Amino acid sequence: MKQLMSFIRKEFYHILRDRTTMLILLGIPIVQIILFGFALTTEVKNTEVAVLAPTNDEATQRIIDKLNASAYFDVVTQIHNTNEIQPIFRDAKAKLVVVFDDHFAEKLRHNGKAHIQLIADATDPNAATSFTFYATNIIAGYQQELMGETKNPYQITPEVKMLYNPQMIGAFNFVPGVLGMILILICAMMTSIAIVREKEKGTMEILLVSPMKPIYTILSKITPYFVLSCVNFATIMLLSVFVLKVPIAGSFMSLVVVSLLYIFVSLALGLLISTITTTQIAAMLFSGMGLMIPVMLLSGMIFPIENMPMPLQIFSSIVPARWYIAAVKAVMIQGLGFSAILKEMGILALMSTVLIGISLKLFKVRLE
């Protein structure tokens, strides 16, 4: 125990003395959350809208006002003829054209049914999907109001209900992603570098000659980064709840449990990297290339896994972040309980067992 404590204290000295690295490690999550939450958002705001209302009546006016009042749209122009639609897009005057039936209010009153056509510039399909959704939601909102006022079953558009994230707030998607990325980077990259540094400097030899058990060496390397990861986890949680206003819909305990498991998997991965590399640079490249890119691209953080070709989908299932991000989304955004993430927990637990098993074996082989 005394051995272990002296060694853990040493590891903390290493980290605390290296101010720059420590600041980077503590600062990364803050910067990323702010960046993803505000700057790199896929939310579409202030989309220019053109309106074509053959009959300008009370109903069309109210819908236009509603669109204009939302943060997502600016109604920039009114057109009077379908021929004008093409030039609007060609000249990039608007991204969305809202076309009302003629005699819109009248049709609505008499038939209980009227049509609105949403024509979107889909050059950027993601943005187009987003803002047409916002628009249909706003229209559905108006229909709702109207039904409330008159108790008549009016129907304007088919109701599109979007679960969990009706406005598709980008942060809902990014918080789990950033969490998944930061934790794996800090744990895996920093642990592997810390171990490889001892190899590179030659101090590992001294440790191997000492009566220090290899498992102690590993434990004491892991402990400080475990603490650091917990600090990062707390920072990300606080930022997302208080700055990005992403609520934790489900149980916080489940979130903590699955995060601890994921941290464990990442540490095991770091250990594995440290046993197969011999220089700090190699360890850094290995974890940078080998972890960051798969985590960014194949975890569902940016690109939906369902849209990937089959081979990539299969490959993505060995990326731990994929399962962790799925679990965090389930708990944090969808508010599901612990039983809903049992599959993800199981997979992560299996991964950690396999990784720890392999790296302990390799670590011993090196003692030979």
Next chain:
Amino acid sequence: MENIIQHNSAKVIIAENLTKKFGSFTAVDNISFEVERGEIFGFLGANGAGKTTAMRMLCGLSIPSAGKGLVANYDIKTQTELVKKNIGYMSQKFSLYDDLKVWENIELFGGIYGMKDKEIKQKTDELMKVLNFEDERDKLVGSLPLGFKQKLAFSVSIFHNPQVVFLDEPTGGVDPITRRQFWELIYDAATRGITVFVTTHYMDEAEYCDRVSIMVDGKIEALDSPKNLKKQLNAKNMDEVFQQLARKSTRKAD
């Protein structure tokens, strides 16, 4: 086992037909020697002769392919933990942590070898006085000159009072005056009963040893006191002795 311990209590290192093979390559080929308590034993050989491999086996880092070895009366095959507790080690690479203070390094290694806090503190005070390091106590090791570091590293390697200390080219890159001071520390350790097992490239240092062995291509070619070796080979100094023996080598240096 029991017999060996009783009969060889004055022998701190015993190697009997030690062999290490890596695949078809025999790095250490059937070497046998004994080292007595308090002796300074020089372990010489060209690069690639098998010195490091032999030393790693004696430190319990590498399991011999064949043969037997006892260090501090513990079997290097089956009792590696006990071997490790009773030896000190200093490698050619600098073996302390640059970003820890002098006293923190000492405290760390004291802790690793299971010493009590009080003992560590008391011995640290003594050591700082002996080395004239009292002003450097709170400095980061990285800021010290190389000579200071080497002396400190050696003192740390024998801080837990091991029976044997293994020094792997400890004076590489150090100026002659510091090397001299370094050897004074080695002598001092030897008089306190610590056996010193040292590899070196400097032949003048070989002269300081009680006995030296010279390894060529995995085998021990010669083993005797420097004086006797020079007499046997009709050489002026250890450098000539080494040249004559090492010339037989057919192995390429690594």
